[in-house]
Amino acid sequence: MATQDLVVRIGGEGGEGVISCGEILSKAVARGGLNIHAFRTFPAEIRGGLAMFQLRGSDGPARSLSQSVDVLCAMNHCGYDAYVHNIKDTGVLVYDPAFVTLDDRLGGRRRIELPLDEISKEVTGASRAKNMVAMGAMLAIFGPPVEYGVKLVADHFGKKGEDVVRMNQGAVEAGYKFAMEHMVELRRPFKLQPGRDEILVTGNEACALGAIAAGVEFVPGYPITPATPIFEFLCRELPKFGGKAVQFEDEIATLAAGIGASFAGKRVLTPTSGPGLSLMSETLNLAAMTECPITIINVMRGGPSTGMPTKTEQSDLKFAIYGTSGESPRCIMAPLDIYDCFWQTVRGVRIAEKYQMPVIILTDQALAYTSQNIPTPDLSEVDLGERLTPPLDQDRETFERYAVTETGVSPMPIPGVHDLMYMATGLEHNPKGAPNYTPKMHELMTQQRFAKLKALGKRIVHQHKVEEYEPEDTEIGVIGWGSTYGAIAEALENIERDTGVRIAHLHPRILSPLPEWRIRQFLGPLKKLIVPEENYTGQYAHFLKGKFGIKPIEIHKAHGIPFSSEELEKSIKEHL
Numbered sequence: 001m002a003t004q005d006l007v008v009r010i011g012g013e014g015g016e017g018v019i020s021c022g023e024i025l026s027k028a029v030a031r032g033g034l035n036i037h038a039f040r041t042f043p044a045e046i047r048g049g050l051a052m053f054q055l056r057g058s059d060g061p062a063r064s065l066s067q068s069v070d071v072l073c074a075m076n077h078c079g080y081d082a083y084v085h086n087i088k089d090t091g092v093l094v095y096d097p098a099f100v101t102l103d104d105r106l107g108g109r110r111r112i113e114l115p116l117d118e119i120s121k122e123v124t125g126a127s128r129a130k131n132m133v134a135m136g137a138m139l140a141i142f143g144p145p146v147e148y149g150v151k152l153v154a155d156h157f158g159k160k161g162e163d164v165v166r167m168n169q170g171a172v173e174a175g176y177k178f179a180m181e182h183m184v185e186l187r188r189p190f191k192l193q194p195g196r197d198e199i200l201v202t203g204n205e206a207c208a209l210g211a212i213a214a215g216v217e218f219v220p221g222y223p224i225t226p227a228t229p230i231f232e233f234l235c236r237e238l239p240k241f242g243g244k245a246v247q248f249e250d251e252i253a254t255l256a257a258g259i260g261a262s263f264a265g266k267r268v269l270t271p272t273s274g275p276g277l278s279l280m281s282e283t284l285n286l287a288a289m290t291e292c293p294i295t296i297i298n299v300m301r302g303g304p305s306t307g308m309p310t311k312t313e314q315s316d317l318k319f320a321i322y323g324t325s326g327e328s329p330r331c332i333m334a335p336l337d338i339y340d341c342f343w344q345t346v347r348g349v350r351i352a353e354k355y356q357m358p359v360i361i362l363t364d365q366a367l368a369y370t371s372q373n374i375p376t377p378d379l380s381e382v383d384l385g386e387r388l389t390p391p392l393d394q395d396r397e398t399f400e401r402y403a404v405t406e407t408g409v410s411p412m413p414i415p416g417v418h419d420l421m422y423m424a425t426g427l428e429h430n431p432k433g434a435p436n437y438t439p440k441m442h443e444l445m446t447q448q449r450f451a452k453l454k455a456l457g458k459r460i461v462h463q464h465k466v467e468e469y470e471p472e473d474t475e476i477g478v479i480g481w482g483s484t485y486g487a488i489a490e491a492l493e494n495i496e497r498d499t500g501v502r503i504a505h506l507h508p509r510i511l512s513p514l515p516e517w518r519i520r521q522f523l524g525p526l527k528k529l530i531v532p533e534e535n536y537t538g539q540y541a542h543f544l545k546g547k548f549g550i551k552p553i554e555i556h557k558a559h560g561i562p563f564s565s566e567e568l569e570k571s572i573k574e575h576l
């Protein structure tokens with residue numbers, strides 16, 4: 001439980017440096033030893049439009065976005081206009097009086113003038129560094145020493161040259177000093193604990209680190225928001241571990257190259273987002289037909305089509321499960337927080353290799369761009385798993401690449417390692433890989449491909465860790481998936497604290513195949529099931545309805561911004 005919790009939102013225009021301000025601030029606050037949850041949202045344009053960064057710092061767990069804020073720092077009028085209504089009644093507006101015109105919407109809430117532009121001009125001779133004045137002031141409120149900010153500014157702007165660094169460091173110091181003189185009452189008595197064994201990463205970075213830890217050797221990619229940072233990270237870092245990341249002309253070529261590398265024995269992962277996944281759909285079938293392991297991280301964004309590339313949505317679930325011509329098996333997973341992004345990526349690659357089939361990991365824009373400090377992953381816990389290969393002395397005549405087995409997994413030779421040849425094409429084939437379309441063979445091979453899902457499903461029953469909270473005396477339960485975990489968990493904790501009503505919570509990480517036995521057990525004592533999702537049509541609820549014949553209460557949100565715990569608390573209370 002948190003004893004101190006502070007939510008600061010910085011609002012301004014794209015190009016003004018709101019994001020740099022938030023990124024540096026989060027790092028400084030995390031280094032100070034607070035738990036942070038840092039969320040950003042920005043327009044698809046390079047300049048203009050509304051940019052926002054929200055930092056929640058807490059000495060307890062900071063698991064979700066908070067809708068209402070303690071401090072709104074409005075860099076200009078658009079930041080004020082968009083967020084004034086989110087300031088708590090007890091909260092404070094910090095604003096640049098030269099660029100913000102106050103109105104009735106502020107009501108009786110407190111306000112403090114922070115002349116960002118004037119201070120920046122005074123200290124640096126230009127307006128450019130006004131975001132760093134804001135950074136310094138907000139840092140003072142959280143409590144870590146100004147030196148943290150000054151050092152991080154050097155890291156952040158180092159590539160822009162010494163002059164830029166010095167100018168910004170001056171601005172940070174000036175902002176910090178101003179806050180210590182004029183806003184000292186906003187400081188919370190946080191107990192700072194620097195030096196914890198943690199890393200501060202975004203969901204995208206955690207996935208990219210997971211890919212490296214999982215032994216991924218080849219990352220074909222095509223840039224697409226909001227998945228691009230995974231690709232950029234791996235282009236930079238993977239070669240240090242002996243791997244390669246290569247950009248192709250589009251997502252079709254990307255996945256085709258991935259299948260080629262996988263056929264040749266490499267561990268392959270590719271990041272993409274909705275429209276990219278659509279383009280990959282036919283090639284994904286080829287991966288299923290040739291039984292080539294491949295992992296796709298699909299960072300969901302608001303759709304359809306180009307939609308809202310910089311906004312979040314959980315709307316690719318149906319496409320991920322069912323988006324296939326013909327019937328091809330794939331495993332669908334969804335990490336539930338930043339830490340989980342690391343571990344589910346490791347696990348996804350292992351499942352792909354072990355079951356020789358495509359795995360799609362669904363994250364989303366909110367998870368991708370949210371940063372949190374997480375425990376440094378213990379690499380000794382990484383289980384790489386192995387692809388089943390034939391013995392080196394395997395007889396060529398009797399070898400069957402697609403031999404029928406109970407688990408659907410048969411030995412896969414590596415060209416150049418095993419002296420075995422076989423055909424791997426999109427055509428239906430016999431166990432040796434030769435084209436064969438007889439009704440019996442199609443039935444047999446379809447069964448063989450789907451046996452993988454059955455085998456995985458059985459393992460989930462015994463080994464699948466479902467994040468769960470299940471008090472004995474409850475008749476109400478919530479099932480969620482993906483990045484809504486933190487907001488649901490916090491909402492349920494608050495409901496229990498305020499009303500005494502205990503609500504069970506299940507949050508499966510593998511969505512398809514479903515952990516059927518576990519879900520049935522969870523549903524058993526329930527009279528009411530609530531399924532909140534960040535999409536318009538209730539995609540997971542539909543899936544559950546189809547499987548279990550239930551009628552859950554559905555809570556939908558498709559605004560491009562994730563659920564906050566307050567929003568969920570309110571909606572769930574309406575159904576109690």
Ligand code: COA
Nearest residue numbers: 014015016017018019020042044045046051128129225309
């Ligand atoms: N001194 C010097 N440079 C500064 C600065 C300062 N005090 N503050 C910010 N900057 C620089 C940043 O380093 C950055 O430079 P870079 O472009 O060389 O990296 C630039 O100004 C923008 O600042 P930043 O803080 O990163 O962002 P912002 O809050 O101004 O918002 C974005 C700009 C992020 C909204 C916009 O640039 C963007 O990327 N939009 C999304 C584009 C997209 O993905 N579209 C979808 C396509 S499908």
